[in-house]
Amino acid sequence: MKIPNQETLQAWDDQHVWHPFTPHSVFREEEPLMVVSGEGNYLIDIEGRRLLDGVSSIWCNTFGHRNARIDAAIKEQMERISHATMLGNSTVPATILGKRLADLAPGDLTRVFYSDNGSTACEIALKMAYQYMHQRPDPKPEKKKFLALSNAYNGDTLGAVSVGGIDLFHERFRTLLFDVLRGPSPYAYRCDSCQGLSACGGGCLSEMERLMRAHAHELVGVIIEPGMQGAGGIITYPEGFLKGVRALCDELDILLICDEVAVGIGRSGYMFASEREGVVPDFICVAKMLTGGYIPVAATLTSEKVFEAFLGRPELGRTFFHGHTFTGNPLGCAAALAVLDIFEEENVLERLREVTIPKFEERLKALAHPNIGSVRSYGLGAGIELVADASTRRSFASSERRGMKVCRRARDLGVFLRPLSDVIVLMPPLSITNDEIDLLFDAVEKSIQNEFQG
Numbered sequence: 001m002k003i004p005n006q007e008t009l010q011a012w013d014d015q016h017v018w019h020p021f022t023p024h025s026v027f028r029e030e031e032p033l034m035v036v037s038g039e040g041n042y043l044i045d046i047e048g049r050r051l052l053d054g055v056s057s058i059w060c061n062t063f064g065h066r067n068a069r070i071d072a073a074i075k076e077q078m079e080r081i082s083h084a085t086m087l088g089n090s091t092v093p094a095t096i097l098g099k100r101l102a103d104l105a106p107g108d109l110t111r112v113f114y115s116d117n118g119s120t121a122c123e124i125a126l127k128m129a130y131q132y133m134h135q136r137p138d139p140k141p142e143k144k145k146f147l148a149l150s151n152a153y154n155g156d157t158l159g160a161v162s163v164g165g166i167d168l169f170h171e172r173f174r175t176l177l178f179d180v181l182r183g184p185s186p187y188a189y190r191c192d193s194c195q196g197l198s199a200c201g202g203g204c205l206s207e208m209e210r211l212m213r214a215h216a217h218e219l220v221g222v223i224i225e226p227g228m229q230g231a232g233g234i235i236t237y238p239e240g241f242l243k244g245v246r247a248l249c250d251e252l253d254i255l256l257i258c259d260e261v262a263v264g265i266g267r268s269g270y271m272f273a274s275e276r277e278g279v280v281p282d283f284i285c286v287a288k289m290l291t292g293g294y295i296p297v298a299a300t301l302t303s304e305k306v307f308e309a310f311l312g313r314p315e316l317g318r319t320f321f322h323g324h325t326f327t328g329n330p331l332g333c334a335a336a337l338a339v340l341d342i343f344e345e346e347n348v349l350e351r352l353r354e355v356t357i358p359k360f361e362e363r364l365k366a367l368a369h370p371n372i373g374s375v376r377s378y379g380l381g382a383g384i385e386l387v388a389d390a391s392t393r394r395s396f397a398s399s400e401r402r403g404m405k406v407c408r409r410a411r412d413l414g415v416f417l418r419p420l421s422d423v424i425v426l427m428p429p430l431s432i433t434n435d436e437i438d439l440l441f442d443a444v445e446k447s448i449q450n451e452f453q454g
């Protein structure tokens, strides 16, 4: 492929490409990067700038760009086959990956259903859980509803949007969506009862208990992002929240779906965040980090108990009628296998827990500025919430685009970032070094200082 010059590319981009989650009226003025290549934890743009990928290309790059082991695994697979269907059929990489994910997963999650992104991984869990209620040995077809939290984000397809709880993204589509019971977001900083405390006072779990007891007869399941709500603004849960929800699910015959699309595959310091939280869900959804951030492959893990409810002669209609063309793509599965090899052979989780995350947390703790309202983190992911007035927790007007502006400044200091409104998100590749953590935080501190000077 011959690469056109920068001007031509910009013109074509402006004329033809519609970008995701992007207000196009300000797209060009916010100076988007034109990425040409990557190298380790860095992006390289058309002007030859090298930028630390501080959000791992939207939270999915696990071990850097052009990682030699992942590259080699994909090339090796490409020389065998790049795609074959999994509908009634198997491929070698998807089979091996299924076995490895099942071995790694907490508890009795032995079944792996593939798709190709986080939204579909969640849709699949929702549909499986729903159908399960009709087909289990003691059917409960009156169980039809899901409970999801305010500020939840599970993707952009309509089922995922139905359980989503971010008004800015989801409210527009409300009449198209199925009805969901809405639980509280554990957003201590902006919670009426917690009043800016650093952790939830426990009211969230009580409210969950109230809702779950009142609606147990009609609840299929609860869908939760374990550890933290990601796109909602890196909102971390109080200690024991997920365990509490799991206990209620057990008691009240409700399924627990953990959307680990953001926090799964190492982000939390554990392979699965559920594991870190000491919980075995009925479903785990993984996507982003699974293939190293190379190729879209997602997986929905569930138990033998759920799987068995779908057995029976085909004419009984118990089959799960769902599947995507590129489900379990062999190149993606080969990449995922290389990722799991790296975790294992390079003791990644140990290094994360003992070296990288402590260093990351130490720098987070040292952040101080009058416009920083709240700093929240989970594993190797953090959110820094900027406010106009820290004493009243007053936000900036969204038109000020302060988060974007701070990230734009960080770029001039060698770091690529993308905020969630006025929350500066730090979500680097797991391969980030301690020196690169310093580069990341030095750039963030300086960018915040510069943005609010005078």
Ligand SMILES: *Cc1c(COP(=O)(O)O)cnc(C)c1O
Residues within 6 Å of the ligand: 116, 117, 118, 119, 120, 122, 153, 154, 155, 156, 225, 230, 231, 259, 260, 261, 262, 263, 287, 288
């Ligand atoms: C990104 C994300 C999704 C959606 O994944 P896509 O691959 O973008 O469809 C779902 N849930 C969570 C928690 C996410 O962070």
